[in-house]
Each structure stands twice: as structure tokens, then as C-alpha cells.
Amino acid sequence: MAEITIDGIAKSFGATRALEQIDLTVADGEFVALLGPSGCGKTTLLRIIAGLESATSGRIVIGGRDLTEVPTRRRGLAMVFQNYAVFPHMNVYENVAFGLRMQGADEARIKARVGKATELLHITPYLDRYPAKLSGGQRQRVAVARALAVEPPVLLMDEPLSNLDALLRLEMRAELKAVLREARTTTIYVTHDQTEAMGLADRIAVMHGGRIEQIDRPTAVYERPATTFVGGFVGSPPMNFLPVTIANSRLELPGASLPAPQASGALLMGIRAEDLTPVADGEGLPFDIAVVEPLGAHDLVTGRSGQTLLRVAAPAGSGHKPGTRIGLKPDPKRLVWMDPASGRAIQAQ
């Protein structure tokens, strides 16, 4: 239906640079999540795609059509807003029908499309109700149904689940994934919640300071972060980064010798909490346990190795005690090496 090309989009608000030269291509039918902390520019980028904000430079091309100068209403997009923006003075039917009415669709077509969209989102029993009589989750469904009813080539979603409580969010996430897979709409989804991005997206674009730090499949972003920022932002707990010194292209640890991507010098060794295996003291990295948090699925053990704070996901009920010292063995296949100066990953030779 529509491929999206974001070509060198930059945005300044006065002297502040909100977006620096963003290049991004979203394939037809693909689901891309823009993930980043607040103020990283992800919502600004989404609003520029929608035409609600104008870019300082660059082009937006959707389905081969340059939309940079095209007003929002003629871009043919659909959007789900953070606070839903479901019209309070229209009932559910009229809300879902709104986009179709604007397109001048006839009553029969409106009825069919509204029926299909509301059925997909399980809100058919509420067609006559006004939004004030709906729960947050139901309003959210109305907002999504309104967007899908126009069968848009591109769907933009701005933190659509962030106003829901945790359990409902989990439920809606799974449902949204199923619904969007069926609709096969090219989707750009803005979120600051990394589990949401991981769970929903085909690819994640991690944004920071107005740039895309990395764009890749969720597992790749998780396992092979391109920068220390990505490693720290994606995943909970964040990735551990341990400063190490390399000699003879290897990192020597007590009882372990790991190959390093450069001959000598200082590097940051990045490793996920679950890729550190607790072993007896004297083996691997020395680790002084400070806090043990039993989280059910595993125990989150926080402590220090030398000066560096590390978090380790130990098997549940492993009985680690604060104030004791153990050893940690990193899984050599799951290491990432970062340049300490630039914070960027070094490609293994």
C-alpha cells in the first residue's frame, strides 16, 4: 500500500535543534516503532509525518508521493493520539465514521466500514454511547477503530497505550498486534516504553537527542546495541557496561580468556544481566553483592565489580546474600564491545 521515506528531515524550534537529519525508510506494511526518552524528538518526527508540524528541511515521501508541502488533511493518513482525541460530542458510531464522512463516503459504505472496524476492536455494543460513558480502554479502542475505518495506507500512533493502566496496556498491546497484522497497514508507532516497542514492532528506531541511534529488528537492538545509549535504554535492567583493558587482542579474566576486537587499550564491555552467570568467588569477574531483589522469574542482583555498578539476573531462589563476594562469568557469544570515547559499538573482526 505505502512505503514511507523520510529524507533528511530536520527541525529547529528557534535555536534548539529538535531533529537532526533524520533518514528512515519504512517498507510497505511494516511496523516501525520510534523509541526514545521524552524530548528525543520522536513525537516531533511523527507530527512532521502527519503534517501537524512543518520540517525545517527534508522531505516526506509516502507511496511515491512527495507530501512535504501537502496539508495534513490531504495526506490521507490516520492517527491515534496519546489522549485518544475521541470527540466527546459524538457517539462511538459517529466518531468511527468521522474520517469516512470527511472523504464523502456514502451511508452504506460508512455503515459497512464502521461495522467492520468496530467489530475488529470489539466495541460494537457501544455504538450509541458517548465517550464520557466509556472506560479508558474502550476509548482507546474507539480511537483505533476510527483510524482503521478509513483503511489508511499509513497509520501513525503517538503513545497510544500510555494512558492505560499496566494490565490493560498488556492486554491492548497483544490485541493491537493482532489487529494491525490483519489490517496490514504501514505503521509508525511512537513510544517511550521499550517493552511495547519490542513486543509490537518489526523494526525499532531508537532515538536520542534528535537522532536515530539505531534502527533494527527488536532482538538485534536488544542484543547488539549500536551505542551505549541504546544498550542502556532498551531492556530492563539496562545493559551493563564494564570498562576493561585489552592486551594481545584478549581480555584476560581469572578462569576465562575472551577474544577482543582490538589489539590493546581501553574498551567498554557491554553485557546483559541475564548473560552473566554467577560462579564461585575467584572465578570470572569479582562481584560484591549490594542488593538482591527477588522478582519472581529471577533474582535481580545489584552490586559492584571494582568501581562499576553491575546488575545480574540470577536464577530465582539462588540464595545470594548482600555483602558477599561471588564471581561472574560473561557469556562470550553475547558480548558487545564499545569504544569508551564515542560510546559506539566496535564491529568484531
Add this chain to the structure above:
Amino acid sequence: MKRTQSRALPYLLLAPSLVFLTAIFLLPLVQTIALSFSESGVASLGNYRRMVSDLNFGLALRNTFLLVLVVVPIQLALALGMSVMIEKIGRGRDLVLWVWTIPLGVSDLAAGLVWLAILQDRGYLNSALYGLGLIEGPTAWLTYETPGTLFLGVVLAEIWRATAIVLVILVAGLQLIPKEYREAAEVFGARPWTIFRRITLPLLKPSIQTALILRTVLAFEVFAVVYAIGGTNFPVLVGEAYTWQNANQNTGVAAAYAMLIVVISLAATAIYLRVLRVPAEQQP
């Protein structure tokens, strides 16, 4: 002990304002009602009969309604346009709003005198028209022989003087509407006019209701501007009450006029409350 104290507290705090309102509003109202229905201490409808049979009564009633029906819709339309324009302004918004609301700070009599200075025989308007060669000398616009232009003058002055209060209420109301509603409508293909008609206007209804009630009630009480511009050439209801009270020294008929104005204002308010009602379920 503490419990009773805290339960009584709201009423204690409200008491001064209740006493105040009873003393200067409720008592005079009751007194006015009593006055209007009595003649030399005897209950009677005489005051109302005198009011209705007075020569100026029909004229005053007609003029007042005419003014309200012409002025209030124009003011609403103007204020809607102005408030939407103000919303679009980025820099200098406060300055524009400030300038537009200057007439609010001018007393209605002063406003009437300003327009008298413009519209009278040797006023600014005639000087300008004379300068342009459109009239040959001082021309009267505000006499009983020129009811059209007199009415127009009063309408102009009222619009200039009192549109700002509608504007202020609507600007405040517009700010309460989250911009996402308009953005959502825009994304789904609505044109600016459609957004205004189908989104902004319905969501602004509570503010429109407030502004209309306030403005209409005040418009029925129009007096000082009319008096300054037209004197007795353009009788209105409050003006008649004033004449009966002061010139004719007849408090009873003046009270009857006052009651008529109260009833008309209450009726107008009731109509607005009903027509512009937003059902609870449709409130945001």
C-alpha cells in the same frame, strides 16, 4: 465538638456573602416586587396598567428587543471570529487581546459620549464626510427624524463597547479545548471550516452559553449608551424606568418596569440554558 465545628465551617464561611446578598439584592428585589404590585399601600395591578398604556411603552419594548436581536448575534459572530483569529496568533497575542478588550474598561456612559462625539452634527464623522465632499454641512443623524441612523449609531456603540466581554469568555473557552481534537479532525481530512463547525463550535457550546446569557441580560438593561447618543429620542425599557422614577416621581411604575426587565432576562436565560444545553454524557 470538632466534628460539628468542621461541619458548620462551610456555612460560617458562606454567611457573610449570604447576608450581603440578602441585604443588597434579595430585600430590594422583594421590595420592588411589592412596590410594583401596590398603589398607595393597597395591592393593585394599577402600576402595570399604567406602564402598558403609556405611549412610550410599546416603543421602548420594541426598541429594546430590536437592539438585543441585532446587537447580540453580531457580537457573538464578531467575538467568535476574533477569538479564532487570536488563537492563530503566536507572538503579540496578548497585545492584540489587550487592545481588543480596552472598551471593557470604559464605562458605558463614557462609551456613549465617545460615540456621540463621533456621530453628532459637528462630530468627527461629519467632519470626515464633509472633507470628502460627501455632505454639504452639519448633518443630523441622531434625531427622532432619523430613526434609522440613530438606531445604527446605538448599535455601533453597543457593539464597540460590549463585544469584548463575549470575546474574553470565548477565548477562555477555546483554550480549554485540547488541540488534539482539531488535529484529529484535520488528520482525518476535515477542512478548516468543517473543523470549526463540527468540532470547535460544539465543544465551545458551554462558553457560548455563558457569554450569551451574560451579554443578553446586559443588553436588555441597555441605557447609558442610548441615553448619551439618543437622549429620549430612542426610548428603551430601563430608560423608561429611569424616567418614571426621576422625572415622573412614580416609583410604582418604575418598579413595574424593573420587574418586566427581570422577567424578560430570566426568560432569556432559561431559553439559553435549554437550547444550548450540553447533556452530561456529551461533556468531555
